[in-house]
Amino acid sequence: MAAKKDPIPLLTPYKMGEFDLSHRIVLAPLTRGRSYNNVPQPHAAVYYSQRATEGGLLIAEATGVSDTSQGYRDTPGIWTKEQVEAWKPIVDAVHQKGAIFFLQMWHVGRVSTYGFQPNGQSPISSTNKGITPGLDGVDWAPPRRLSIDEIPSIVNDFRVAARNAIEAGFDGVEIHGANGYLIEQFLKNKVNDRTDSYGGSLENRCRFALEIVEAVANEIGSNRVGIRLSPYNRFMESIDSDPDKLGLYMANELNKFDIRYLHVIDSRVYSGAGIEDKVPRKLLPMRKAFKNTFIVASGYNRSKGNLAISKNYADLVAFGRFFLANPDLVRRYEIDAPLNMYDRSTFGTPDPVVGYTDYPFLEEANNE
Numbered sequence: 001m002a003a004k005k006d007p008i009p010l011l012t013p014y015k016m017g018e019f020d021l022s023h024r025i026v027l028a029p030l031t032r033g034r035s036y037n038n039v040p041q042p043h044a045a046v047y048y049s050q051r052a053t054e055g056g057l058l059i060a061e062a063t064g065v066s067d068t069s070q071g072y073r074d075t076p077g078i079w080t081k082e083q084v085e086a087w088k089p090i091v092d093a094v095h096q097k098g099a100i101f102f103l104q105m106w107h108v109g110r111v112s113t114y115g116f117q118p119n120g121q122s123p124i125s126s127t128n129k130g131i132t133p134g135l136d137g138v139d140w141a142p143p144r145r146l147s148i149d150e151i152p153s154i155v156n157d158f159r160v161a162a163r164n165a166i167e168a169g170f171d172g173v174e175i176h177g178a179n180g181y182l183i184e185q186f187l188k189n190k191v192n193d194r195t196d197s198y199g200g201s202l203e204n205r206c207r208f209a210l211e212i213v214e215a216v217a218n219e220i221g222s223n224r225v226g227i228r229l230s231p232y233n234r235f236m237e238s239i240d241s242d243p244d245k246l247g248l249y250m251a252n253e254l255n256k257f258d259i260r261y262l263h264v265i266d267s268r269v270y271s272g273a274g275i276e277d278k279v280p281r282k283l284l285p286m287r288k289a290f291k292n293t294f295i296v297a298s299g300y301n302r303s304k305g306n307l308a309i310s311k312n313y314a315d316l317v318a319f320g321r322f323f324l325a326n327p328d329l330v331r332r333y334e335i336d337a338p339l340n341m342y343d344r345s346t347f348g349t350p351d352p353v354v355g356y357t358d359y360p361f362l363e364e365a366n367n368e
């Protein structure tokens with residue numbers, strides 16, 4: 001009799017509230033720059049359904065909540081009727097494969113230029129301080145600090161966008177509180193220099209994020225809401241002097257809203273990790289504090305993902321670049337097949353096929 005194989009941790013089922021996941025491999029949100037004029041396109045239905053599996057969780061790319069929310073070419077939105085209608089067939093294609101589909105909602109804040117703003121106005125932020133001009137080769141526009149009276153309308157934009165996402169058929173939304181965009185511009189004390197009730201103390205800096213969480217959870221139900229955070233990240237000059245404290249405070253506060261998941265970018269972003277098979281320990285306090293589903297991302301491969309699950313460091317692992325380049329990543333991890341390498345040069349190019357839907361699937365014909 002053949003010896004019984006141990007289950008592969010990433011391939012074990014997991015109950016995420018009402019969602020029955022058949023495995024732990026999540027598609028991380030990935031901006032692809034192929035939603036012309038901010039309208040999702042039919043080729044996205046091909047791209048996402050290629051990566052969809054029965055009982056798998058996909059998180060769609062960062063999607064703008066309003067006409068001031070944009071900072072990159074051809075990223076999708078969810079604030080107009082046309083955008084909502086355009087998402088519907090994409091969501092349908094994913095659901096036909098039996099996958100669960102959450103939409104990531106963002107506002108870039110100061111990570112923008114005049115050209116992306118309505119009437120060429122200044123981007124909005126928590127601060128008037130801009131990103132260093134020329135960083136990453138972009139002529140960032142100096143932002144305008146939101147007045148305290150304007151904040152409720154931005155919170156409301158997230159609420160309406162979440163309603164629109166449900167109208168488009170998504171199973172839930174992920175609030176983008178990571179990577180230096182608007183929400184993080186409030187969270188982190190090297191950016192937020194306000195002196196009102198949205199700045200200064202940790203409690204004040206987290207107020208904007210938590211108001212958005214509350215508004216969105218009240219609108220669509222807390223079981224349909226996740227949030228992504230990156231306390232350790234320094235992307236777009238968004239830095240906090242005490243990321244341990246910030247992350248833990250947020251994890252505890254989020255419990256009050258009983259949202260479905262907390263998705264955290266691990267501390268090793270861009271560190272070239274992927275060589276040694278070690279699971280980092282940085283997020284353990286957040287993981288222990290947060291009572292619902294905990295997702296980790298960044299720098300994970302098959303063995304690190306398996307370790308993260310088996311050591312109970314996370315419930316789910318999101319994969320970015322490997323899933324981008326391997327539409328059948330779940331199958332490949334199941335049988336430990338080699339991976340396609342990603343091509344960085346086509347991450348954000350507008351072609352509807354090249355570098356997008358043309359990454360090859362495994363040739364399995366000979367094995368069946």
Ligand SMILES: Cc1cc2nc3c(=O)[nH]c(=O)nc-3n(C[C@H](O)[C@H](O)[C@H](O)COP(=O)(O)O)c2cc1C
Nearest residue numbers: 028029030031061062297298299300319320321347
């Ligand atoms: C092309 C590309 C686009 C990305 N777009 C987003 C995005 O829209 N939202 C987001 O939260 N993170 C985004 N990220 C970060 C990924 O979700 C992920 O955290 C990162 O790639 C690290 O994970 P990995 O090592 O598995 O690739 C992007 C990354 C890449 C490479």
